[in-house]
Amino acid sequence: MAATEQQHEQALKKFLDERPELRVELDNLNPLLAQAKGETVAQYRDERLHEAFEAEAERLGLFAWELTLQLTAATPEDYQAQRLEVHKEVAEMAGMDWLEYCELYGLAK
Known part of the structure; x- marks a missing residue:
């Protein structure tokens, strides 16, 4: 999702509050x-x-949506789970094999 x-x-607000x-x-x-x-x-x-x-997301090597998830997830584990779920959706929409997609984006399978 x-x-x-x-x-x-929420992420933008937190981002701005921290800066x-x-x-x-x-x-x-x-x-x-x-x-x-x-x-x-x-x-x-x-x-x-x-x-x-x-720009901050890019500096961190993230997509902007990943930074959004990172700033709004309750725990680091929750962030990782949400992040993988979105990447799986993207791979599916792109018609890519999951293992190939993981290799392309440096994701743990």
Whole structure:
């Protein structure tokens, strides 16, 4: 089961709560930059938050959905179980053999 929108929102909140410097930066964005992109300040801020979240996931060698699961799972074991479940869904949707998929993404079988 892929991460839900609610889980992602919880993960973004936790991510931001753990990074007060990012919150300050996002709270002080130049409104003219939002206007130049044809966005509201809130939309522009949300976009910057998502970019920071995705950059952190990439820095950790994770997909953004994996970081979402990591930040919202009750335990590390729960995270691993959810992560494998999603990877299995992805492999199935891609029509890939599970062992081949695990090898491709460096997953323990």
